[in-house]
Amino acid sequence: MGLIVQKFGGTSVANTERLQNVARIITETYRQGNQVVAVLSAQGDTTDDLIEKAREVNPRASKREMDMLLSTGEQISCALCAMAIEALGFPVVSLTGWQAGFQTNSNYSSAKIKTVHTERIQAELDRNHSIVIVTGFQGLNKYDDITTLGRGGSDTSAVALAAALKADLCQIYTDVEGVYTADPRHVKGARKLEEITFDEMLELASQGAQVLHNRSVELAKKYRVNLEVLSSFANKPGTKVKEVVKRMEKTQISGVAKDKNVARLALVGVEDKPGIAYRVFSLLGKEDINVDIILQSIGRDDTKDISFTVKRDDAEKAADLLNEYKESIGFDHIDVDKEVVKVSIVGAGMVDDAGVAAKMFGALYDADVNIQMISTSEIKVSVLLDENDANAAVQAIHDKFFGE
Amino acid sequence: MGLIVQKFGGTSVANTERLQNVARIITETYRQGNQVVAVLSAQGDTTDDLIEKAREVNPRASKREMDMLLSTGEQISCALCAMAIEALGFPVVSLTGWQAGFQTNSNYSSAKIKTVHTERIQAELDRNHSIVIVTGFQGLNKYDDITTLGRGGSDTSAVALAAALKADLCQIYTDVEGVYTADPRHVKGARKLEEITFDEMLELASQGAQVLHNRSVELAKKYRVNLEVLSSFANKPGTKVKEVVKRMEKTQISGVAKDKNVARLALVGVEDKPGIAYRVFSLLGKEDINVDIILQSIGRDDTKDISFTVKRDDAEKAADLLNEYKESIGFDHIDVDKEVVKVSIVGAGMVDDAGVAAKMFGALYDADVNIQMISTSEIKVSVLLDENDANAAVQAIHDKFFGE
Numbered sequence: 001m002g003l004i005v006q007k008f009g010g011t012s013v014a015n016t017e018r019l020q021n022v023a024r025i026i027t028e029t030y031r032q033g034n035q036v037v038a039v040l041s042a043q044g045d046t047t048d049d050l051i052e053k054a055r056e057v058n059p060r061a062s063k064r065e066m067d068m069l070l071s072t073g074e075q076i077s078c079a080l081c082a083m084a085i086e087a088l089g090f091p092v093v094s095l096t097g098w099q100a101g102f103q104t105n106s107n108y109s110s111a112k113i114k115t116v117h118t119e120r121i122q123a124e125l126d127r128n129h130s131i132v133i134v135t136g137f138q139g140l141n142k143y144d145d146i147t148t149l150g151r152g153g154s155d156t157s158a159v160a161l162a163a164a165l166k167a168d169l170c171q172i173y174t175d176v177e178g179v180y181t182a183d184p185r186h187v188k189g190a191r192k193l194e195e196i197t198f199d200e201m202l203e204l205a206s207q208g209a210q211v212l213h214n215r216s217v218e219l220a221k222k223y224r225v226n227l228e229v230l231s232s233f234a235n236k237p238g239t240k241v242k243e244v245v246k247r248m249e250k251t252q253i254s255g256v257a258k259d260k261n262v263a264r265l266a267l268v269g270v271e272d273k274p275g276i277a278y279r280v281f282s283l284l285g286k287e288d289i290n291v292d293i294i295l296q297s298i299g300r301d302d303t304k305d306i307s308f309t310v311k312r313d314d315a316e317k318a319a320d321l322l323n324e325y326k327e328s329i330g331f332d333h334i335d336v337d338k339e340v341v342k343v344s345i346v347g348a349g350m351v352d353d354a355g356v357a358a359k360m361f362g363a364l365y366d367a368d369v370n371i372q373m374i375s376t377s378e379i380k381v382s383v384l385l386d387e388n389d390a391n392a393a394v395q396a397i398h399d400k401f402f403g404e
Numbered sequence: 405m406g407l408i409v410q411k412f413g414g415t416s417v418a419n420t421e422r423l424q425n426v427a428r429i430i431t432e433t434y435r436q437g438n439q440v441v442a443v444l445s446a447q448g449d450t451t452d453d454l455i456e457k458a459r460e461v462n463p464r465a466s467k468r469e470m471d472m473l474l475s476t477g478e479q480i481s482c483a484l485c486a487m488a489i490e491a492l493g494f495p496v497v498s499l500t501g502w503q504a505g506f507q508t509n510s511n512y513s514s515a516k517i518k519t520v521h522t523e524r525i526q527a528e529l530d531r532n533h534s535i536v537i538v539t540g541f542q543g544l545n546k547y548d549d550i551t552t553l554g555r556g557g558s559d560t561s562a563v564a565l566a567a568a569l570k571a572d573l574c575q576i577y578t579d580v581e582g583v584y585t586a587d588p589r590h591v592k593g594a595r596k597l598e599e600i601t602f603d604e605m606l607e608l609a610s611q612g613a614q615v616l617h618n619r620s621v622e623l624a625k626k627y628r629v630n631l632e633v634l635s636s637f638a639n640k641p642g643t644k645v646k647e648v649v650k651r652m653e654k655t656q657i658s659g660v661a662k663d664k665n666v667a668r669l670a671l672v673g674v675e676d677k678p679g680i681a682y683r684v685f686s687l688l689g690k691e692d693i694n695v696d697i698i699l700q701s702i703g704r705d706d707t708k709d710i711s712f713t714v715k716r717d718d719a720e721k722a723a724d725l726l727n728e729y730k731e732s733i734g735f736d737h738i739d740v741d742k743e744v745v746k747v748s749i750v751g752a753g754m755v756d757d758a759g760v761a762a763k764m765f766g767a768l769y770d771a772d773v774n775i776q777m778i779s780t781s782e783i784k785v786s787v788l789l790d791e792n793d794a795n796a797a798v799q800a801i802h803d804k805f806f807g808e
Contacts, residue, residue: 016460050480054487056420061487068498069483072476076454079473083458083465094472099548120548144503144524 001033002168003125007040007136007158011175012232013077014044016084022232023084025173026131030090035125037165039136039158040081042073063108067138067148071097074135074154082133093124094133097146102139102157104147111147113139113156116164134161152213159216163223170225172212173232178239179204179211182256182398186391189402193254194237195245200254201227203346203380217241245348252356253347256398258390262292262342263315264372266307267322269332277306279329280322287321289314292342293375293384303332307373309384312338340372341390344382345397357381360397367396405437406572407529411444411540411562415579416636417481418448420488426636427488429577430535434494439529441569443540443562444485446477467512471542471552475501478539478558486537497528498537501550506543506561508551515551517543517560520568538565556617563620567627574629576616577636582643583608583615586660586802590795593806597658598641599649604658605631607750607784621645649752656760657751660802662794666696666746667719668776670711671726673736681710683733684726691725693718696746697779697788707736711777713788716742744776745794748786749801761785764801771800 006029008022022038030036050069054061075096082094101117124130136154141147149156155172162170176184177192179201184190196204198221205214211229220227220241230238270276277296284291289310297305310318319334350356360381364371369392373384385393410433412426426442434440454473458465479500486498505521528534540558545551553560559576566574580588581596583605588594600608602625609618615633624631624645634642674680681700688695693714701709714722723738754760764785768775773796777788789797 016457019461053420053480053484057423057484058487058491060491062490065483065486065490065498068486068500069480072479075476075479076457076473079469080457080461082469082472083462086466086469087462087464094469096472096550146500 003035003037003165004029005158005162005165005167005170006036006038006173007154007171008038008081008173008232009154009175010041010044010047012173013040013081016080018232019043019077019081019084020087022081022173023088025232026081026133027085027088027090030131037121037125037132037134037161037167038081039134039154039161040074040077041136041154042070043077043080046073046076064145067108067111067146070148071135071138071146074137078133078135085131085133090131091129092131092133093128095120095124095135097135097138097157098140098144100132100134100161102160104139104141104149106141106143106145106147108145108147110150111139111141113149113160116160118161118164121161121165152215155213155216156219159219159223159225159227162225163219168226169228170220171228171230171238172216173230174211175231175233176211176229177231177234177236178229179241180255181402182394183258186258187256187395187398189398191402193239195240195242196254197245197348198241198243199379200346200348201241203344203377204255204257212241252349252353252359253345253401255346256394256401257344257346258394259342259344260387260390261312262309262340262384263312263336263338264307264309264340264384265315265318265322266305266335266337267329267331268305268335269303270306271330272302272304273330276329279325280306281308283321283325284310284318287317289318289321293373293382295373309340309342309373339387340384341387342382342384343390343393343397344380345401346380348379350379350381359400363396363400364393366400367392369393369396407439407441407569408433409562409566409569409571409574410440410442410577411558411575412442412577412636413558413579414445414448414451416577417444417485420484422636423447423481423485423488424491426485426577427492429636430485430537431489431492431494434535441525441529441536441538441565441571442485443538443558443565444478444481445540445558446474447481447484450477450480468549471512471515471550474552475539475542475550478541482537482539489535489537494535495533496535496537497532499524499528499539501539501542501561502544502548504536504538504565506564508543508545508553510545510547510549510551512549512551514554515543515545517553517564520564522565522568525565525569556619559617559620560623563623563627563629563631566629567623572630573632574624575632575634575642576620577634578615579635579637580615580633581635581638581640582633583645584659585806586798587662590662591660591798591802593802595806597643599644599646600658601649601752602645602647603783604750604752605645607748607781608659608661616645656753656757656763657749657805659750660798660805661748661750662798663746663748664791664794665716666713666744666788667716667740667742668711668713668744668788669719669722669726670709670739670741671733671735672709672739673707674710675734676706676708677734680733683729684710685712687725687729688714688722691721693722693725697777697786699777713744713746713777743791744788745791746786746788747794747797747801748784749805750784752783754783754785763804767800767804768797771796773797773800
């Protein structure tokens with residue numbers, strides 16, 4: 001018994017049948033004596049359909065009007081979900097982002113939540129004993145204009161709301177049953193984790209395990225919101241995401257992740273003088289191009305190479321930008337390789353165990369996979385590989401750490 | 405040069421091409437030096453599609469949630485229209501009903517506008533020199549919940565806004581070119597009127613000339629808002645609707661209207677005692693069944709008949725209701741005739757000209773059309789006819805009054 005925030009993604013509410021299923025999950029939680037606030041995404045492809053409509057009218061529409069348009073998607077799914085709950089005979093009210101008190105900054109299309117004024121929701125919960133359905137992904141800025149949080153923002157809405165309401169639990173319902181040691185669709189023997197730490201989840205999320213949006217995990221960590229990732233299609237416990245995890249058995253890592261949205265750029269023949277790296281990466285930073293792994297070769301003769309990875313969609317833009325400044329930076333040419341993939345292992349215990357990275361490299365050696373770049377942090381090791389080696393590499397690493 | 409409110413209905417914004425056409429009309433008005441506020445309906449069948457979705461989920465959904473759902477329709481069309489205007493290079497902002505300051509009562513699905521707080525719109529017009537696009541059909545009640553005004557509410561939104569902003573003109577763009585002396589699709593020689601009075605428009609609107617929503621005309625009359633009805637598809641002047649009209653030539657009537665949404669009920673063999681009519685019509689009133697023409701026969705022996713018309717959709721409900729109270733009212737049986745039609749002539753000058761009604765009846769006699777019931781007011785004469793006679797009757801009356 002407590003206050004539970006539940007979040008349902010687009011696939012979970014994609015059609016009438018699924019909405020009715022979500023209504024059952026919500027009302028079952030309510031029936032057990034809990035107060036329930038559910039945060040919903042737009043149904044299935046609604047957001048994409050709206051974007052397509054906008055593109056037809058004006059491919060360069062302002063973000064302010066895009067947000068005005070896109071915010072209707074969640075409003076529709078929330079109203080329909082409330083109706084499905086009414087049909088089951090429970091008290092319910094749906095609220096838009098602004099009705100639910102989501103105050104954001106004015107960065108249209110990727111706004112940040114500043115605060116959540118929970119008075120309305122509290123009143124609905126306490127006075128009306130209602131189930132409250134809230135639109136994810138959106139809020140209101142100081143000009144009283146509608147903003148959206150960007151893709152994946154509904155997870156963040158749910159966690160922010162759980163934090164503001166001091167909820168006992170924030171359940172993220174999705175189309176997978178939890179967080180796995182590797183992608184169960186591609187890796188044999190992948191196992192669902194009972195628990196995982198915020199830090200591990202952060203690394204897994206940013207390494208391409210698309211279960212939870214990274215912003216939401218950061219927020220959950222900051223406000224110590226107990227998260228649970230579980231499936232709206234299977235009536236089973238999912239994976240708990242917490243500050244500290246008690247592991248029954250000592251596992252060195254909690255998962256293997258693969259990120260295909262990556263490209264490697266190499267500046268070849270860079271003059272060996274100070275300040276070049278600064279020039280290159282501040283240029284990219286100004287254009288909002290995030291750089292991940294950076295590797296600088298030891299200089300041969302009087303030149304060296306600088307390699308780095310960016311998101312695959314940013315590769316052309318980054319190359320064009322740097323070529324524009326070729327003279328002033330001073331390099332021979334740029335190599336762009338989009339047929340690469342990043343594979344990472346993540347584990348909070350890794351920092352105490354020097355052998356983990358070596359064990360990973362050993363698995364790759366045994367599988368005859370060549371490593372192009374390496375990057376490490378306290379709780380993860382990432383390697384850049386040829387795309388064709390990706391599946392074999394993940395399977396080999398997973399077998400090494402999780403095999404019987 | 406002035407402040408012009410323009411309203412565009414669902415067919416005018418049904419697709420990308422039409423939205424772009426509407427954007428051209430709005431920006432042309434702005435380019436001529438006017439401040440422009442445009443009120444839009446939802447695109448084409450959007451509202452019906454949303455209603456269908458709701459019905460699938462819950463056929464008895466609450467009106468509160470229906471309004472939450474349906475209000476997205478105008479938000480979508482307004483955002484898209486703003487994008488189309490951006491594409492033409494003009495400053496523009498779209499506003500929802502609540503952003504535009506529409507305060508309504510809490511009668512979900514058929515809310516009444518209480519006031520319009522125009523500060524935001526005025527600021528957008530005066531400070532930002534923006535074209536303002538506003539969602540029709542919706543507002544906010546005192547609980548901060550979204551309400552809708554019911555079908556045809558966008559006309560009312562536009563007129564209320566024109567009144568609140570003290571606009572110089574309120575143009576209602578629709579798919580017909582103005583108000584005609586009769587339905588131009590069915591009546592040969594039907595002519596577009598240059599001008600018409602509010603009262604005449606009211607009678608024509610309620611008599612089935614579906615050009616303007618009646619509530620909007622009443623509101624325009626009350627606040628003396630200059631209206632113009634015109635087509636978004638033809639670049640021509642429409643019909644002006646005003647308090648007083650100067651007629652170049654003296655026409656006795658301004659139009660002939662036909663209303664097929666009507667049924668005649670007859671209580672046969674009613675006991676000839678006081679209070680029966682009161683019983684019957686208060687029963688119907690309690691169930692929100694509007695009665696239009698009433699005719700009570702002179703009693704033969706000790707019984708009489710009471711005939712009256714209701715909307716065709718209400719006929720069964722009315723008959724069932726009265727049959728339930730058959731004993732206490734005291735009648736023999738009920739006759740229901742749904743194959744009737746009401747034909748009306750409307751004209752502000754009629755009251756001064758006793759011959760108008762006679763001229764109408766003469767036209768019907770010449771056309772061999774039998775009159776079932778007659779009802780008159782200061783500015784109209786309505787007759788109830790067999791449905792099969794409707795077109796011939798309207799043509800005959802129109803020829804009589806407007807023929808060369």
